[in-house]
Amino acid sequence: MSTxxxxxxxxxxxxxxxxLDAQADTSARxxxxxxxxxxxxxxxxxQLNGCAFCLxxxxxxxxxxxxxxxxxAVLAAWWESQYFTAQERAALALAEQVTELTVPERRTWDDGSLTDEQVSAVSWLAIVMNAWNRVAISSHYRVAP
Structure with missing residues (x-):
């Protein structure tokens, strides 16, 4: 199957x-x-996600x-440098915490069971769910009986 x-x-x-990205940018401003x-x-x-296009x-x-x-040049090791303000350091630390969730070991899924449209649909579901997961985890939503 192709990309x-x-x-x-x-x-x-x-x-x-x-x-959603535009709204996040507006909210930041x-x-x-x-x-x-x-x-x-x-x-x-x-950098953390290894996305060359976005980098x-x-x-x-x-x-x-x-x-x-x-x-x-030193952003990948921001905590070791004196280039960043306290607010920048806090924001970078928070961004890392939100980004670095533990993930399970990679598995092979491409056995031809999914069409291109299904691959896209499942990928979007995962992308959106990751966003919601990050919102819930970062917001410390209660999970109580």
Whole structure:
């Protein structure tokens, strides 16, 4: 099975994720976060997740907004440097905590049982569920009998 373009398979879902991203950006601005800090968080999360596409895009965005190459160069080890403010350090630590959830061992699933559309649908379900999981875990939602 070839790689599935999730946005092309389910464009409405992709568009909604874009709207969610835009709302998160608006919320960050409304919360008073510096746009450079938002880019640092995006870059750091992308580093943790190993997303080359997003690393390139958000590194470029950060540079365009005035971020320094020195700070971007040491972002992967931000806790060891003196480049970041207390607020930036707290935001980066929180972003890492939200991102680094323990995951089970990888398993082979591509046995031809799913069509491209089904692969896309399951992938989107997992992506959205990850978002909801992160909201619930980060928000410390109670889980009581």
């Amino acid at each position: 599935v373009n999730l946005g092309k398979q389910h464009p409405a879902t992709y568009k909604n994720l874009g709207a 409304e919360a008073g976060l510096d746009p450079l800090l938002a880019e640092l968080v995006r870059v750091r999360v992308s 390139r895009m958000h590194t470029r965005d950060a540079l365009a907004k005035g971020e320094s190459t020195d700070r971007l």
